[in-house]
Amino acid sequence: MAQHQVNYLKDGGLPVALTTIDKVVNWGRSNSLWALTYGLACCGIEMMASGASRYDFDRFGTIFRASPRQAELMVVAGTLTKKHAEFIRRLYDQMTEPKWVISMGSCANTGGMFNTYATVQGVDRVIPVDLYLPGCAPRPETLQYAVLLLQQKIRRESASRAQKPKRLM
Amino acid sequence: MRAYTPKDDVQKKPYYTDRYWVAPQVAKSDVSADAVFAADLEAIKAKFEVLDAYIQVKQMVVVINAVDNFSVIELLKNELEYNQLSEMSAIDWLADEGKFEIFYQMLSMSKRKRLRIKCKIDEKESLSSVSSLFRSADWSEREMYDMFGVVVNNHPFMKRILMPDDWEGFPLRKTYPLQGDEFAQWYEVDKIFGKEAREIIGPENRDPARVDRYDTERFSRLGHEVPRGADISQGEPDTPLVYQEEGGVFLIQKFDAEKSVVISDRDR
Numbered sequence: 001m002a003q004h005q006v007n008y009l010k011d012g013g014l015p016v017a018l019t020t021i022d023k024v025v026n027w028g029r030s031n032s033l034w035a036l037t038y039g040l041a042c043c044g045i046e047m048m049a050s051g052a053s054r055y056d057f058d059r060f061g062t063i064f065r066a067s068p069r070q071a072e073l074m075v076v077a078g079t080l081t082k083k084h085a086e087f088i089r090r091l092y093d094q095m096t097e098p099k100w101v102i103s104m105g106s107c108a109n110t111g112g113m114f115n116t117y118a119t120v121q122g123v124d125r126v127i128p129v130d131l132y133l134p135g136c137a138p139r140p141e142t143l144q145y146a147v148l149l150l151q152q153k154i155r156r157e158s159a160s161r162a163q164k165p166k167r168l169m
Numbered sequence: 170m171r172a173y174t175p176k177d178d179v180q181k182k183p184y185y186t187d188r189y190w191v192a193p194q195v196a197k198s199d200v201s202a203d204a205v206f207a208a209d210l211e212a213i214k215a216k217f218e219v220l221d222a223y224i225q226v227k228q229m230v231v232v233i234n235a236v237d238n239f240s241v242i243e244l245l246k247n248e249l250e251y252n253q254l255s256e257m258s259a260i261d262w263l264a265d266e267g268k269f270e271i272f273y274q275m276l277s278m279s280k281r282k283r284l285r286i287k288c289k290i291d292e293k294e295s296l297s298s299v300s301s302l303f304r305s306a307d308w309s310e311r312e313m314y315d316m317f318g319v320v321v322n323n324h325p326f327m328k329r330i331l332m333p334d335d336w337e338g339f340p341l342r343k344t345y346p347l348q349g350d351e352f353a354q355w356y357e358v359d360k361i362f363g364k365e366a367r368e369i370i371g372p373e374n375r376d377p378a379r380v381d382r383y384d385t386e387r388f389s390r391l392g393h394e395v396p397r398g399a400d401i402s403q404g405e406p407d408t409p410l411v412y413q414e415e416g417g418v419f420l421i422q423k424f425d426a427e428k429s430v431v432i433s434d435r436d437r
Contacts, residue, residue: 006296024419027419027421082357083331083333085356085361086361089361110374116346116347117345117346117348117353118332121374121375122374124372126357126361144390152413152414155414
């Protein structure tokens with residue numbers, strides 16, 4: 001006769017938490033989004049401010065990495081010129097799967113005020129974008145919110161989905 | 170009889186133009202008004218042909234033949250103490266007279282004077298480089314080539330400086346469209362995906378005023394988020410800003426707005 005009634009299905013019955021593999025994997029992924037340092041223009045300053053002590057991205061597990069091999073999040077912060085377009089694609093291709101892209105600010109979203117011959121009219125012409133962040137430039141809180149929304153998106157995804165590389169085309 | 174002008178696109182044109190408008194000109198005065206400049210001009214005139222010379226906004230402008238550009242600037246640097254080339258570039262007068270105007274803005278620290286050398290060249294003509302006299306001319310001449318297509322002889326590294334090396338066209342020419350020609354508009358698509366991808370990716374949206382209120386493919390409004398592609402023509406729901414899902418996240422403490430503290434003292 002058991003002295004204690006243990007309800008295995010209820011939290012608190014034992015120091016055991018029941019969950020699914022999907023949730024655990026996505027929990028890990030969404031809370032260790034390592035971002036590529038990719039400041040292209042003035043949005044880069046806001047991105048740096050988000051990473052610095054006052055706004056402190058580290059507490060969300062977002063750590064900026066200087067190598068695409070170690071990054072899974074690309075925050076395209078700033079104006080993308082046509083000369084640079086091939087390099088952003090190359091860096092995106094070098095990132096390991098799974099990977100996500102936040103297009104930060106008007107210039108990265110649509111070309112912004114630079115309606116000229118030398119600016120890519122939206123970074124989504126070159127790489128697939130998961131989240132568009134409006135603003136010129138968005139404040140660090142906005143970027144934090146974008147990262148939190150992206151975390152929600154990652155948690156909604158199936159972790160065991162086939163690692164099919166995202167292609168723009 | 171007046172010449173016939175087509176009226177079909179008359180709405181697109183400005184409805185009012187002042188026929189009597191004349192571009193304002195900055196007043197020019199004679200070089201003899203300034204003793205230092207007059208002496209400099211005499212020294213240039215002694216060796217080279219001077220087409221025109223005047224003083225404008227306290228700076229002397231000397232128009233010379235394009236073939237003399239190197240020797241004149243050498244003279245200015247070595248004998249007349251103009252020891253800085255502060256700026257140089259080209260001006261596109263191709264539409265008016267079929268020529269580029271090249272200007273060299275010089276500064277003399279000892280005389281405290283600024284002087285501008287101007288010369289004109291044809292579109293296909295080239296110019297000799299002054300980068301061996303002034304290092305600042307190195308990049309300026311490359312930029313001039315990049316932006317206007319003015320080729321400079323004897324330059325150590327005659328290559329585009331701002332635009333990509335495989336760029337076609339010279340963007341600062343008056344004939345170059347601001348939003349780019351066909352090459353420019355498809356540049357990144359052609360380079361990364363190839364020409365066959367043009368149809369899939371589609372042309373650039375160049376209309377900055379284009380707003381599709383019901384487009385949920387690209388944008389959603391903060392506080393009114395809906396799933397991608399949802400139909401919101403009947404109005405979208407008002408969703409409060411939440412940082413985590415309703416049930417919370419595994420092992421992560423849920424942010425509770427009620428428990429948050431507003432710090433009023435910034436120096437706390």
